[in-house]
Structure formats: C-alpha cells, structure tokens
Amino acid sequence: MGQKIKTIIAIALPLQIILVKWVGSYPEFIEKYYSNALYPGISWFLRTLFGWVPFSIGDLFYLALFILAGRYIYIYRKSIKKKPLLFLKDIVVVLSITYFAFHLLWGMNYYRQPITWKLGIEKEYSNDELVTFTQYLAERSNHYQAKITRDSIDPVKIPYSKKEIFKKTKDGYALLKESYPSFEYKKPSLKSSLFSLPLTYMGYGGYLNPFSNEAQVNGITPLYRLPTVSGHEVGHQLGYSAEDATNFIGFLVTVRNEDVYFKYTAYSHALAYCLSDLSRKDDIKFQEIVEQLNPGVKKNFKEVSEFWKQYENPLEPVFKSIFNTFLKANNQQEGIKSYNSVVGLLINYHDKYTF
Structure with missing residues (x-):
C-alpha cells in the first residue's frame, strides 16, 4: 500500500x-x-x-x-x-x-433506539417495586430449585453439555419469535470461545465478534450460568448492543424456554442482579429475602462466586476499565454499570406483561 x-x-x-x-x-x-x-x-x-x-x-x-x-x-x-x-x-x-x-x-x-422504545416500557422504578419484584424472583427460584432437586438443600446441576445448551437456546429463540418476530434467530452461530480461559481471567462470560458475527461464550463458565449467557450473546447478534438490553433478552428467551432448568437459571440469574441492587439500597430487606432462599439456591450462587474468585487477578480491573471506556465511547453512558440496568427493564416489563 x-x-x-x-x-x-x-x-x-x-x-x-x-x-x-x-x-x-x-x-x-x-x-x-x-x-x-x-x-x-x-x-x-x-x-x-x-x-x-x-x-x-x-x-x-x-x-x-x-x-x-x-x-x-x-x-x-x-x-x-x-x-x-x-x-x-x-x-x-x-x-x-x-x-x-x-x-x-x-x-x-x-x-439505535433503546429496547425500552421497542417494548413500550420505562427503566425507572421505586424501592418498593424493587423489594416486591425481588421477593417474587426469590419465590420463583425456590420453586424451580425444589421442583428440579425434589428438596430444598441440593444445588441444581445442569444435566446438559454446552452443545445441548446452545441448541436449547436456539429453540428458545424459536419460541420467543412467536411473540416478538424481530427476535427471530436465523442461521445460528453460537460457539464456545477458544479464548475461554483468558476471558475468565478478564472477568467476561462471553462476547460477540463483530467481524465474524459469531456469538462467543466463555466455555468454562459454570453450566448453571450458560443458558442466560448464551441468550445474552445471541441478543448481540440480533443487533442489540446495549448490555442491559441483551441481559434482558437473555433472561426473556431463557425464562420463556420450555425447559425447567432454563427457567431456573433465568429466575435465579435475574434474582442475583436484583439482590445486588437491593443490597445497596435497603440492606434490611436484602437480608430478609436472602434468608428466605432455599439452601440449594444459595449453593448455586456460591458456586458461581467461587468460580470467579479463583480467577481474580490484578489485571482484571484494568480490563474492566478498558471495556468501561469502550462502552462509554459507544453511546452507553453508564459504561459497565449498564449491565445492572437490566433491573429496571425486568421490573417494568413484569409490571406490564408478567412472566
């Protein structure tokens, strides 16, 4: 040249x-x-x-x-x-x-237009709405944990391989398009990243490759989290870049799935976001709801927490800071905090449509 x-x-x-x-x-x-x-x-x-x-x-x-x-x-x-x-x-x-x-x-x-525009909902919510919705998610998580394990003690173990989870994610999108035709997932390209270990050290569950349009999932993430992570990355493929939007889409496609394991992972993953938000706003209510959780649900939370802890390293905050800057430079003013903005989407969508 x-x-x-x-x-x-x-x-x-x-x-x-x-x-x-x-x-x-x-x-x-x-x-x-x-x-x-x-x-x-x-x-x-x-x-x-x-x-x-x-x-x-x-x-x-x-x-x-x-x-x-x-x-x-x-x-x-x-x-x-x-x-x-x-x-x-x-x-x-x-x-x-x-x-x-x-x-x-x-x-x-x-x-593009935010997902709130497409769904006709808002993102704002009150503390009372957060408490009520978090209690609802806790009840749903307890229900499906007990239904799957037949007790309240044991954590849920996903009985599927990564390949099977990817297939069920595609099936979930086929169901979701019946309500939202724009979420139709044609020509699937959902894969486990070859860089799963580096992604883990960086603190990421996956990413979309914008140059090949492949949805890359961190393949060593606990299987318990893979259904919602897979749904999240496919959401990026469908053209939704905002992290709160794809977190919401990942929840919606997973909770709408006919598979009971997928429903559990959806409710419990959403619960984790809401509990995190509630812990900062109302510690008393946070503690009350945590005490209501089945031991099995808590063990699943602990499984994910311990997984990420073993890969903590001094460079992880640097990677997060770089990604935070990247998001802000690309019209996401909340940066990496936009992941947690899914709470407002979940609350307002549930108030309007229920799930």
Missing part, C-alpha cells in the same frame, strides 16, 4: 468518528435504515459464512492478527526506530480500517 493511500486512510479516521457521532444522533434513522435494513443482511451473510464451522473463526482471526503484528514489529524494528512517524501512520491506518469495518458490520447498533 502506497504512502499516499495510507495518508488518505489515516486522515479518514477522524472524519469517520465525526460522521458516526453525527449520524448516531438520529436513532430513528439508525433503527430504520441500519438496524432493521442493512444490518440483518450483513449478520445473515456472516453467520451463513462462518456459523457452520464448529470452532470460532473470529478467535482464530484475532490470533492471526496478533501473531502478524508481532512478526511485523520484530522484522521491521530497525526501520521503526528510524522512522517512528511512518510506523505511527501505519497504526492509524489499521485503526481507521478497523473503525470502518466495526461500525459497518455491527457497531452502528450502539446508536
């Missing part, structure tokens, strides 16, 4: 950023012409292209880029020292191309 072309591509980066922010200020336009017109075709094509492959093509793509970047720096290290500005230009060129591909293939969904 000639220096003139590189210069043009590099100059295009700030222009792209300005254009994206400007177009993104019109969510109605993004919703109509990108999220519901251009993006569905792009995602269908990418999932058709890569979805049939049993392993993650996107992960291999990232690995190849990492190796090639390291090889480039090593081979041209002397010229980089002599001409650092040209090397800096090369970096900007890569960033410019990546920025363009990211927003074309998936990223403009960050600027």
